[in-house]
Amino acid sequence: MEKIVISESNYQIRKARIVRTKKLTPLETLFEIVLDGDRSLDHEPGQFIMVSLFGIGEAPISVASSPTMRDSFEICVRAVGRVTKALHALDAGDEIGIRGPYGKGFPIRIF
Numbered sequence: 555m556e557k558i559v560i561s562e563s564n565y566q567i568r569k570a571r572i573v574r575t576k577k578l579t580p581l582e583t584l585f586e587i588v589l590d591g592d593r594s595l596d597h598e599p600g601q602f603i604m605v606s607l608f609g610i611g612e613a614p615i616s617v618a619s620s621p622t623m624r625d626s627f628e629i630c631v632r633a634v635g636r637v638t639k640a641l642h643a644l645d646a647g648d649e650i651g652i653r654g655p656y657g658k659g660f661p662i663r664i665f
Contacts, residue, residue: 567651568593568604573626574646581632583642585649588626589652595627598659605641606651613637617655636641 556583574586589595597617606612613619613635619628633642 556587563658564654565576567653570650572644572646572648572650574617574661578630581634582630584630585641586626586628587650587652592625593644594624595652595655597621597627597655599662600660601655601657603629603652603656605631605637606653607637607640607644608651610640611637612651612653613641614656 561609569590570587570655571590572585578584578586583645597603598621600616602614604612605615615629615631615638617627618630619626631638631641633639641650
């Protein structure tokens with residue numbers, strides 16, 4: 555039987571874990587996130603991800619951290635809708651889903 559190899563796609567949901575939260579204002583929280591399997595997000599400045607909360611939905615969120623931050627990444631989220639309000643109820647150790655990154659990043663390497 556031939557072995558089927560499925561390559562990872564930006565359109566597949568990847569499991570991730572919140573490692574730190576920091577309340578910035580009553581509505582905004584900074585989340586530090588790591589992908590399962592010690593993988594890097596490999597994003598460029600200006601790109602966004604889709605954050606999935608199982609059973610609730612998903613929302614597009616811009617990546618707030620530098621691409622040089624390889625072991626984890628950060629997002630700053632304002633609690634304004636169903637998904638983002640539910641995300642604010644989570645804490646370090648909780649799992650979420652991530653798709654992406656998407657969008658045309660800013661080519662900072664050429665500067």
